[in-house]
Amino acid sequence: MARDKPYADIPGTTVFDGLRCRDxxxxxxxxxxxxxxxxxxxxxxxERAYLDExxxxxxxxxxxxxxxxxxxxxxxxxxxxxxxxxATDGKSFQHAAALMTGMTQEDYAKMMLQGGRSxxxxxxxxxATDG
Amino acid sequence: MAKVTAxxxxxxxxxxxxxxxLGKTTxxxxxRVFAGYExxxxxxxxxxxxxxxxxxxxxxxxxxxDIIPTFAIGCAERFEPADEGWxxxxxxxxxxxxxxxWHIAESLIEDDFDLTIINKMTVxxxxxxxxxxxxxxxxxxxxRIIPFAVNVVQYPPPSGARCYRLGQALRRAIExxxxxxxxxxxGTGGMSHQLQGPRAGFINTEFDTAFLDRIAGDPEKLAAITxxxxxxxxxxxxxxxxxxxxxxxALGARVEELHRFYHVxxxxxxxxxxxxxxx
Numbered sequence: 001m002a003r004d005k006p007y008a009d010i011p012g013t014t015v016f017d018g019l020r021c022r023d024x025x026x027x028x029x030x031x032x033x034x035x036x037x038x039x040x041x042x043x044x045x046x047e048r049a050y051l052d053e054x055x056x057x058x059x060x061x062x063x064x065x066x067x068x069x070x071x072x073x074x075x076x077x078x079x080x081x082x083x084x085x086x087a088t089d090g091k092s093f094q095h096a097a098a099l100m101t102g103m104t105q106e107d108y109a110k111m112m113l114q115g116g117r118s119x120x121x122x123x124x125x126x127x128a129t130d131g
Numbered sequence: 132m133a134k135v136t137a138x139x140x141x142x143x144x145x146x147x148x149x150x151x152x153l154g155k156t157t158x159x160x161x162x163r164v165f166a167g168y169e170x171x172x173x174x175x176x177x178x179x180x181x182x183x184x185x186x187x188x189x190x191x192x193x194x195x196x197d198i199i200p201t202f203a204i205g206c207a208e209r210f211e212p213a214d215e216g217w218x219x220x221x222x223x224x225x226x227x228x229x230x231x232x233w234h235i236a237e238s239l240i241e242d243d244f245d246l247t248i249i250n251k252m253t254v255x256x257x258x259x260x261x262x263x264x265x266x267x268x269x270x271x272x273x274x275r276i277i278p279f280a281v282n283v284v285q286y287p288p289p290s291g292a293r294c295y296r297l298g299q300a301l302r303r304a305i306e307x308x309x310x311x312x313x314x315x316x317x318g319t320g321g322m323s324h325q326l327q328g329p330r331a332g333f334i335n336t337e338f339d340t341a342f343l344d345r346i347a348g349d350p351e352k353l354a355a356i357t358x359x360x361x362x363x364x365x366x367x368x369x370x371x372x373x374x375x376x377x378x379x380x381a382l383g384a385r386v387e388e389l390h391r392f393y394h395v396x397x398x399x400x401x402x403x404x405x406x407x408x409x410x
Contacts, residue, residue, distance in 0.1 A: 006359050007286075012330030013367050017286040025196055032195050035214050070328060079327040079368075080191035080284055087216025093146065094398050097331040108332060112396040116334025117325075123363050 011125050012101075016078045024076020027064070030054045031081040034088045043088060069100050133231070133305050133312040137178065137408040138378040138386070139171070140346070141264055143187060143319045145256040146398035148220055151263050164402055167392030168264045171406060174389065175265050180315040182228055182275045184235070184301065185258055186377045187319045188283045190215070192255035199285045200247035202297065204239075205254075205278035206232040213253035222259050222268075228275040231308060235277065238304035244297050254278055261319045264404075283320065283371050287358055291373045295354040298380020305381070318378030320371025322393075323364070324400035333366040334401050339393060342372060347388045347407055350379045368400075383409040 007015045014020070021028075030051065033039045043050040051061045063071035064085065072082050086096045098108035101117075111117060121128060150161040192213040194200065207227050212219040236246055258278055266273060282288055289297075298316070305314050322342065325333040345353050354376055361370040379386075392404040 007362050010330070010363050010367075012328045013325065013362065014328055015286050015362065015367065016284065021196060021285060028191070028196050032191060034216055035192065037214070037218070040216070073327055078191065078284060081196075084191070084216040090217070092149075092398070093326060097326055097399050100327060101329050101331050111332055112334075112399065115336065115395055116323075116399075116401070117330065117332040119333070119335045119337070119364065122330055122333060 009125050011122055011128065014073045020076045020078075022076070024072075024078060024081075026054050026056045027060045027072060027075060027077050028081035030056060030064075031077070031084045034084040040088045067099070069096055133182075133308040133310055133314050135302055135305055135316055135381050135409075136180065136313050137315045137389075137406060138382045139261075139265065139315060139317045139406050140375045140378055141261050141317070141319055141404040142321055142397065142400060142402045143257045143260040144397045144400045144402065145215070145260065147402075148256050148260040148263055151268065152221055164394055164397050167394055167402070167404055170390045171265055171404065172267060174406065178315070179313065180274050181312040182231060182277060182314045184277045184279060184305070184314060184316045184381075185261065185319070186279045186281060186317060186374045187257035187261070188371060188374065189280045190255050190257055191284065193252040193280070196285075199282055200280070201282045201289055202244065203247040203249050203280040204232055204236045205249045205252060205280070206236060207250050207252070210252060210254045210258075210276075210278060212259055213255040215255055220256065220259055222263060223271045225254055225258065225262070225272060225276045225278065228277055231275075231310070231312070232277045234308050235301065235304040238307060239297070239300055242300040242303065244300055249278075249280070252278075257319060261317060279377070281374050281377070283373065288370060288373060290358060291356050291361075291376050292354045294373045295350060295376040295380040298377040301377065302381045316378045316381040318375035320374050321365065321369055322372060322401040322403035323366050323369040325366030326368050326399055328367075330366070332399060334395055335364055335366070335369075336395065336401065338364045339401050339403055342375075343391060343393060343403060343405060346375065346379055346405060347386050350376065353379075379407070382407055385410050
């Protein structure tokens with residue numbers, strides 16, 4: 001029997017469960033390699049060549065090259081692993097978060113200063129449909 | 132005998148560490164965050180703990196996806212700050228307490244909490260940002276530290292109830308150690324936040340406030356919060372709050388609140404901080 005995944009009802013959220021870990025294993029391990037300065041240098045010098053050293057799918061590689069963070073997450077990427085990519089780029093968590101929400105970083109920062117994204121309307125896909 | 136003298140909970144937002152390391156503490160944005168810890172720094176300078184048992188989570192720094200321990204205790208002599216992608220934080224090496232850590236490990240495992248033993252690892256912002264918030268920027272940390280890493284990255288993390296009971300067993304472990312040590316237990320992470328996907332930026336002040344209101348007097352109620360409720364109500368990364376319950380479990384049934392601070396935002400996160408001690 002398939003495992004019940006009630007968390008799939010939470011809007012705009014991907015829970016990093018076992019199957020996602022399996023899908024994203026090589027993508028995430030590539031990300032982790034960027035914790036070494038010499039690997040960051042090699043990645044910056046030729047991203048494609050560095051990615052080709054990893055047994056990742058082409059879709060994984062394209063998502064990395066395009067800095068498509070939502071795309072990486074959909075393919076099994078985990079946010080704390082992906083963070084090594086934007087750290088390598090010298091970008092902040094707020095930069096990446098803004099990108100994933102489709103907002104400019106300025107608008108996103110303003111939203112946070114005003115108390116963040118409200119729970120209302122953001123708790124449940126089902127409630128939103130029923131409501 | 133060793134004694135648990137206080138519990139501290141605090142967020143461990145990496146941007147707070149960056150603000151400290153880059154000298155931005157007086158910028159108005161960050162000054163509001165650091166102001167919430169002024170009491171705490173004076174308090175801990177007077178308390179002088181010998182050992183901090185520091186519950187935190189690794190953020191894909193020491194642990195890759197090769198090995199994912201649910202509970203891991205650091206038994207090494209020393210732990211160097213991790214390079215999380217922009218170079219290690221310029222903070223002191225964390226000095227451990229191997230005999231005490233091993234005593235706790237053995238006691239907890241005998242008490243049916245199956246820990247992973249770590250004899251070598253680096254520590255990331257999850258551990259070093261709380262130290263910076265509480266101790267500032269000394270040339271050496273003023274006490275020994277036992278890192279205790281909880282998996283909250285790979286779903287499912289341990290439940291809040293499991294963490295609370297682990298905290299209770301931790302108290303038994305600490306208080307059966309035959310050295311007159313002043314020990315604090317810290318629980319870190321949270322409060323509400325979500326770093327990923329279209330719902331990033333999620334903050335739930337109502338949930339956080341209720342959590343802060345109940346942690347002293349009604350921890351059993353907090354221990355009953357399910358994983359689904361954390362994900363839904365505190366954000367996908369807000370589930371880190373289970374680690375606060377290890378701290379709370381290590382305190383007695385009746386505690387008093389010495390200090391509380393809550394602020395939104397630090398980068399993407401609601402910052403929460405509380406200091407508790409037995410009465």
